[in-house]
Amino acid sequence: MTVTVRSYCRFCVAHCGLLIDVDDGRVVRAAGDAGHPLSAGYTCAKGRALPGFHHDPDRLDTPMTGRAGPDRRPATWDTVLDDLATRLTAISRDSGPDAIAVFNGSGGGMDAAGALASRRLARALATTSVYSPLTIDAPAKPLVGALVAGQPGLFAAGVAPGATLTVVVGSNPVVSHGHSSGAPNPRARLRELTARGEVWVVDPRRTETAEMATRHLAPRPGTDHVWLAALVNEMLAVADHDALARETTGLAELADCLAPYDLALAGRVCGVAPEDLVALRDALRRHGRFAGLTGTGVTMSRSGTLTQWLMLVLQIVTGSADAPGGTWFNPGFIRSLDRRPWRAGHHRPRPGPPSRPELPRQFGEQPAVALLDEIEEGNVRALLVLGGNLTSCLPDTDRARRALRTAEVVAVADVVHNGTTRPATHLLPCAGQLERADITFLTDQYAPEISAQYTDAVVPPGADRRELWRILADLGERLGRSILPGGVPVAEATADTLFADALRTARCDLETLRAARVVVDPEPATGWVRAGVRERGGWNLAPAELRAAMYLPATAGGLVLLPRRQLRHFNSQLATGPANDASDAVYLNPLDAADLSVGDGDPVTVTSEFGALDAPARLDRRLPRGAVSVPHGFERTNVNRLTSTRTGIDPLTGMPTLSGLPVRVAPRTPGGQR
Ligand code: SF4
Structure with a gap:
């Protein structure tokens, strides 16, 4: 007999509601839960692949x-x-x-x-x-929050009420469903945002999200901090400096640091027509405020920390950070950062482990490259x-x-x-995700609304799993x-023993959450970040370590790596097994491929300073010329054969370089000769 059990998906931060069909103990189907208050029936291919994952041989x-x-x-x-x-x-x-x-x-x-x-x-x-993996793909977000706001838990989770301009940088929510901004049904959300205003996507690749946007700008990989620096200058020119001085510190140092960056320079370095940057500046001035979202395209880049910093500064300068019409930061249903005092003191990283003391230990973690x-x-x-x-x-x-x-x-x-x-x-x-009780805990602040979810186990742990x-x-x-x-x-x-303790700071207790399964706080809570920052003496616009790290990227030609998310796997989860669609490949712009005499499906070798990998080539018309994309998470086409734990490590975060890494691509003969 088939029974249907309510649960939610834990492959990505969107946490879509699921209806799971179980037939005599066998999980046979996962479908969207139309009654779910956040996802309203939406699922993606990963969520629907859960039965196959559960019964993976x-x-x-x-x-x-x-x-x-x-x-x-x-x-x-x-x-x-x-x-x-x-x-x-x-x-x-x-x-x-x-x-x-x-x-x-x-x-x-x-x-x-x-x-x-x-x-x-x-x-x-x-x-x-x-x-x-935080120190491999996203350390910029907590670091910039800690340095600029005194709050590492500062994640742009969405668009504040009244926002008419959204700027998405290095993120493709149509495929990824959000980074620190869980996005169930991203296409519907984008349609809604474009209907009520403008959505600009800034991404080297013409992503699925870019295709739905009002405008798309495609800067060279790793140059986002340059166009952002120029735009900060443009917006500072029309900002109310008296008001800014009341809310911030470091305005003069910021102006000094960014003085060399203007739109003409940004156009040259980023490979974007200056008139396109002028159009974005004019959009910012026209709308006054904007919602700014970033993803792994930013955080995995060598300039990720600088880009994240200047994105936040642009929001502060335009009054958009945590304000109606701007960017919304989720305080978390469980963490409830809007309802308790922030930790005092300034962020001070400690030295890394004995073998790599020059790298920072911060946010309770050692940098993964040191392991x-x-x-x-x-x-x-x-x-x-x-x-x-x-x-x-x-x-x-x-x-x-x-x-x-x-x-x-x-x-x-x-x-x-x-x-x-x-x-x-x-x-x-x-136990897999269908075999255990769960709550939305680590992703608490990534939800599209202040909310929490609870699920019981759908089936008991099979075999001898625990x-x-x-x-x-x-x-x-x-x-x-x-x-x-x-x-x-x-x-x-039981798991509830841990959940009850974790919910001590939450907006409701475990009993209430268990009974309701999904609890949404109807108040969107804006202003909590600004209030917290004010108590700490204002936004620090120009932390010394970020100013010192500012640099102008070289504009030399050649191919560079670009990260990407794919629909059917999340990092290494679902990268093997029944749901795998053999999408691990080397993706090339068709014109670059033609220059290399490489056709779709041809075997190629990608070589970096640190290693090489062999894989079939796939032609991707969305990629800009000069970019080579190798999705991460795969064993067979393992992009980390090209990366290093020792060279190109960001001293501020300990993050390795993947995005923007120079590579060469060459056809491989059937006999395997490179
Ligand atoms: S978007 Fe897909 S992977 Fe993410 S929670 Fe929803 S169904 Fe799961």
Whole structure:
């Protein structure tokens, strides 16, 4: 008999409502929930692929010990966790707590109870070796929030009421469904925004979002900070400086820093016609305020921090930041930053780990690029990888694989096999998203409205899988530490034990959220950022470290890498298995491909200063000339074969360079000759 169960999707930040059909314990269909207050029936291909993902033949079903090969064997949970605890205890005793590292992958981040338990376990272990993909693809957002507003939790989540101009930079919500701005049904939202005003998309690629926009500008990759600097100058020329002086500090330093940047220079450096930049300036002046949204096209760029900074400065100068008619920042239903005092003091990063002290440790994390050095130098001897694939997300793939083979302990908790499960010494099969209760926790501030969701498990965990929080809490008990709130024993706890504690700052308690499943605060809450900033002495328009980092990019020709999101996978999730559509390829502009005598489907080799990869070429008319796009998250066409953990690292964030990395492309003969 088929039963239909209500839930929500946890592949991306849009968190669409789902109706899941279960037939005799088998998940047979995932469809949009028309009654869902945020997504109203919308789903994308990833959400609808959930039954296939749930029954993926590569699911991890049984705990195992030993690396892939003859040493690997199934074991009971008690055996695996006892052995893991024994080894971790010895390593911590002999080498100190930082010898145990925790990597929280994006899959683990979408598992609220697992993410909460991971934080608690890291605290209980007293390790500072905590890593995540945040420092690979989006460190600019919390850093700029911390430096300019004194609030790292400052995420542009949408368009404030009354906004008539929206400027989207380096983001393609039609495909990605938002970065820090969850966007269920993005096409409908774009139609609504263009009907009531103008939407400008600034992106080197003529994306699906750009095609729906009022105007599209295509600057050279990695030059966004230059046109933004020029526009800030243009808007400062007509701004009310007395009002700005009351709300900000650093106005003179900002003007000094940006003085060399005018529209003519920006046109030359960015490869955009100056009249197009004038048109954007005129739109800003005409509308007065604007909503500004950015995505991984910005944050993964070498100039991502500068672009994020100047985007926020442009909003401040035009009075658009957190104001009606401007950009809306979600305070979070759970975090409720609008209802509690912000932390005092200025943002001061600490030195990175012993092997890379020059890189910053900030926001409770070490930079992910340092993890391989830490393993190679023996500083990290044990690694807990929670819902992430290090061999596809870390730069320098071959080195990552070697390092993982040499670490003494690599315990991987995940849902399906991936490149990191092969070198794992302990395999911990996790409940998938349909097998666990959940709340919208880490993505709390990315929702399109101030809202929270709760779901029960749709089906019980299959095979010998366990919920991640339970695995970590069990491990904690074996290490002699209770990691659950109030010291509740694992045997007496459920995921709700962690949720109830996490909801202490929320707009409602767990009971209310459980009963309602989706709770939306009808008040959009604007003004909370400005109030918080005012209490801290105003916006800091020109932090010294950002001014010092300002640079003019070279305009040399040649091919450069460009990141992109794709509809059917999210990072490494769904990048293999039944939903995979073999879209891992090297995407080229047709004219560049013709210059290289490469046709659609031809094998090519892409080479950077740091490595090479072979893959079929795909022609993409949306790409500008000079850009080569290799989507991230794949094992086979692994873009991180081209990237480095040592060269081109942003000193402010520790982020590696992917976007804008110079590459060469050459046809490959059928025999494999490069
Ligand atoms: S848009 Fe995101 S949340 Fe919605 S169905 Fe697709 S992957 Fe799931």
